[in-house]
Amino acid sequence: MKVKIVDHPLIQHKLSLIRDIKTGPKEFRELLEEIAMLLAYEITRDLPLEEMEIQTPVAPCRCKVLSGKKLGVVPILRAGLGMVSGVLKLIPAAKVGHVGVYRDPDTLKPVEYYCKFPTDVADRDFIVIDPMLATGGSSAASIDMLKRQGAANIKLMCLVAAPEGVKYVNEQHPDVEIYTAAVDDHLNDHGYIVPGLGDAGDRIFGTK
Numbered sequence: 001m002k003v004k005i006v007d008h009p010l011i012q013h014k015l016s017l018i019r020d021i022k023t024g025p026k027e028f029r030e031l032l033e034e035i036a037m038l039l040a041y042e043i044t045r046d047l048p049l050e051e052m053e054i055q056t057p058v059a060p061c062r063c064k065v066l067s068g069k070k071l072g073v074v075p076i077l078r079a080g081l082g083m084v085s086g087v088l089k090l091i092p093a094a095k096v097g098h099v100g101v102y103r104d105p106d107t108l109k110p111v112e113y114y115c116k117f118p119t120d121v122a123d124r125d126f127i128v129i130d131p132m133l134a135t136g137g138s139s140a141a142s143i144d145m146l147k148r149q150g151a152a153n154i155k156l157m158c159l160v161a162a163p164e165g166v167k168y169v170n171e172q173h174p175d176v177e178i179y180t181a182a183v184d185d186h187l188n189d190h191g192y193i194v195p196g197l198g199d200a201g202d203r204i205f206g207t208k
């Protein structure tokens with residue numbers, strides 16, 4: 001199982017709060033935004049740098065600035081929307097694409113219903129974001145959609161993953177690194193992550 005678990009104490013503390021059934025939509029959204037920002041810090045750790053010369057008020061200075069391809073962020077609707085603002089706080093120049101995929105409740109297979117990417121997909125590196133990686137079907141399908149448009153370098157950011165979903169994405173997309181705050185125990189018979197946090201979309205938007 002190839003996955004990077006981001007075990008920063010702030011993330012782990014906020015994740016415990018977000019899992020709690022007593023946490024309502026307002027606090028859930030705030031926590032998800034904060035965790036997404038912290039995960040974005042980790043997922044961008046290996047961005048390439050180049051040196052440039054600037055002038056401080058005191059002296060000339062050789063400084064490091066980001067180089068390499070520009071970034072794109074792709075939330076998977078709906079729940080991925082809850083992480084966009086946190087990620088954009090750290091990488092405000094990123095372009096944002098959207099993928100609409102929902103999980104058929106009976107088959108648990110992903111159903112694609114929307115796709116809108118920036119026009120320059122092939123010129124960008126991408127972070128696909130979704131709080132939940134359960135069977136992995138939605139994430140793998142979203143990554144497929146991006147690759148079909150020419151994206152070559154993609155990372156997946158989630159909040160809670162199941163071992164089944166990590167394994168599936170590893171198999172379907174061995175080139176895609178997965179970053180998550182936790183890998184939980186298992187999926188239940190309805191495809192929910194155990195212990196997980198319930199239905200992320202419903203908890204963000206208060207629809208249940």
Ligand code: PRP
Nearest residue numbers: 077078079102103134135136137138201
């Ligand atoms: C949830 C979640 C993921 C997907 C994960 O979305 O946000 O996209 O399930 O499950 P998987 O790994 O088994 O595919 P859902 O289908 O509930 O749609 P929603 O975000 O519109 O509520």
Ligand code: URA
Nearest residue numbers: 134192193198199200
């Ligand atoms: N989607 C969710 O929102 N939660 C799960 O546990 C599994 C899929």
